Amino acid sequence: MRLEASGGVPPGRRLGHVDESSTPHARHRAPTAAVAATTPRGTPEGDGADSVIVVRDLHVRRARTPVLHGLSLTVQRGRIVGLLGPSGSGKTTLMRSIVGVQVVQSGTVEVLGLPAGSRELRRRVAYVTQQPSVYDDLTVRQNLAYFARVLGVRRTKVDEAIARTHLGDVERRLAGSLSGGQRSRVSLAAALLGDAELLVLDEPTVGLDPVLRVELWELFHQLAGEGATLIVSSHVMDEAKRCDQLLLMRNGELLADASVASVLAATGTDDMETAFLTLIERATTPMTDEETSR
Numbered sequence: 001m002r003l004e005a006s007g008g009v010p011p012g013r014r015l016g017h018v019d020e021s022s023t024p025h026a027r028h029r030a031p032t033a034a035v036a037a038t039t040p041r042g043t044p045e046g047d048g049a050d051s052v053i054v055v056r057d058l059h060v061r062r063a064r065t066p067v068l069h070g071l072s073l074t075v076q077r078g079r080i081v082g083l084l085g086p087s088g089s090g091k092t093t094l095m096r097s098i099v100g101v102q103v104v105q106s107g108t109v110e111v112l113g114l115p116a117g118s119r120e121l122r123r124r125v126a127y128v129t130q131q132p133s134v135y136d137d138l139t140v141r142q143n144l145a146y147f148a149r150v151l152g153v154r155r156t157k158v159d160e161a162i163a164r165t166h167l168g169d170v171e172r173r174l175a176g177s178l179s180g181g182q183r184s185r186v187s188l189a190a191a192l193l194g195d196a197e198l199l200v201l202d203e204p205t206v207g208l209d210p211v212l213r214v215e216l217w218e219l220f221h222q223l224a225g226e227g228a229t230l231i232v233s234s235h236v237m238d239e240a241k242r243c244d245q246l247l248l249m250r251n252g253e254l255l256a257d258a259s260v261a262s263v264l265a266a267t268g269t270d271d272m273e274t275a276f277l278t279l280i281e282r283a284t285t286p287m288t289d290e291e292t293s294r
């Protein structure tokens, strides 16, 4: 995971990966299986004071290939939003668009009432990428003390972040000597230093044992209880059940934007993995004669 936007993108890191082309592309057919209980797709409620993220008709290309095909969604304050989908479905690209480091082809992304990537959002939005962003030759504590200084926050925030991410046992170890899961937690701890209003976390539980996974989800719920909004991507379907809102993605489209209960009810199952597979199956079922003759 790499900390990109808590207190700004690290020096030397280019903003807005320029990988779009201006060539228009054909609009994809909306999946027939879309579940939209939270917000009807295509009609985000952008005016509500509690909308932290409003995405409208977002199209993104990467290396000239269309990756996001007209996504629209709204996220309300204090929610934990699970961003789920197979590898390559566009989760990271959507997250990058939300934190404002992705050039978009068309559409709009508003975060906390401002265009994504606005300077004013730098301290209000924290982004933890899949690649840990830590200095290997500094200890855990030194890493966090450094980021605290960059952000201009009190040193006590370092203790708080270490405690919240359960890094106390390794705080004096060099980051380079830690396991992948521990290094990821250092990145997460750095993201917590600034009390960001929106936390965008790309696969934060990868490489964690089941106990730590549960503890991390407890932390996410505490943060949401304190008013933060969290976008958490994951491949692990049972983690979806811990979220308030699910965004299920496939091939750059939203198969569902709904609560867990709605997704399960719409697919007639109790199991999130089966629900997701059902949605995929419905989305890929060829249209019937009846539908095409309309």
Ligand SMILES: Nc1ncnc2c1ncn2[C@@H]1O[C@H](COP(=O)(O)OP(=O)(O)OP(=O)(O)O)[C@@H](O)[C@H]1O
Residues within 6 Å of the ligand: 019, 062, 063, 067, 085, 086, 087, 088, 089, 090, 091, 092, 093, 094
């Ligand atoms: N830098 C890049 N240049 C070109 N194409 C890219 C780049 N990064 C991602 N892509 C492509 O964009 C699509 C979406 O990728 P993205 O990383 O957003 O998916 P993802 O759902 O986050 O995948 P994963 O779960 O494996 O991280 C994929 O087809 C991927 O190959």
